[in-house]
Amino acid sequence: MKSSITVESKKIGRKIGILVFWFFIWELCSLFVNNPLLLPSPLEVLKVLSILTGKLYFWRSVFSSIFRVLVGLLFSITMGLLIGVVAGLVKFIEELLQPFIIVVKATPVMSIIILALVWFRSSNVVIFTTILICFPIIYTNVLQGIKAVDINLIQMAKVYKVKRKYILKDVYLPSIKHYVISGVLMCLGLGWKVSVASEILSTPKYSIGLNLLNAKSTLETAELFAWTIVVVLLSFIFEALFKYYVRK
Known part of the structure; x- marks a missing residue:
């Protein structure tokens, strides 16, 4: 011990x-x-961060951004898991979705954000962009996991006439667990990057991205660094909590 x-x-x-x-x-x-305008010192940035944490709009901005990221990630993970399993089991669904997945992966993030600005309100742009960027990652990982399942196990289950729902629950799902975990970890980091980038362009009232844009516009470099540290810390906390959940 x-x-x-x-x-x-x-x-x-x-x-x-x-x-x-x-x-x-x-x-x-x-x-x-x-030159603090170009690169402020760590102490100066921490001082600005401590001042920000004492203000109400800081916490409203942080929790609003957290809400948008969570909604986007939850939709991405749920849709990626369900559709990925179906596509892995039904070849036609995989072929049907393949062009869409290729197009989304190849499209620049900024193009997706700008299109979303035309289609949605500013608060929904972030959620839509996060889903569209993270969904293909989860979907692809789940699809690979389904394809990696030992075909001999499936054939043996069919020989013994095991019901399809038990094959799915006891063979497929345990086999794709590590693929899902890997995909979620990728999305936790990427989701924050995409969400903040979307907030900078869509400028919802309370958001980390809007505060980053304001700091840049007023040349408050220390504040810009402080908000960036907040994003990094939130991304780290999300990953740490998920890893703790997986271990337990």
Whole structure:
């Protein structure tokens, strides 16, 4: 028990040391540039961040962005999982969806956001863009997982006349678990990038993206860095919570 605690403490200590190292590099670069408009120091950014956290609009913006990302991700994961399983089992569905998946993957994110601005209200642009970008990732991973299932297991189940719903529940779903986890982890990071980019262009009233745009417009570089740190932290928290859920 003590040895496991010691190992865990060493891991945490190493991660903190790595974080301090990169903050030190940031500080050195800031001193070298010697222009806070181009590269503010870490202490200056943390000071601005502490001021922001004391304001109501900061939290309204953060929670509004979290809500949009969650809705987009949940739709993406649910649709990707259900449609991916169906496409993996029915060849025609896979062939039918293939052109759509190829087009969405090849289309630049900015093009999708601009089109969404024409079609939807600003608050819905973020959700739509997140779904359209993340859905193909989950769908493709689930499809690969279905195709990777051992065909001998399926044939054996059919020989013993196992019902289709039990084959799906006890053979297919456990086999695609790691593919789904991998896809979700990719989407958790990508979802935040896409959502914030959508918010910058669609400018919903309360959003992290709008605050990033305002900071850039007023040349408040420290505030720009502070909001960026918030996005990075939220993305990290989402991934950490998901990994904890998977472990448990």
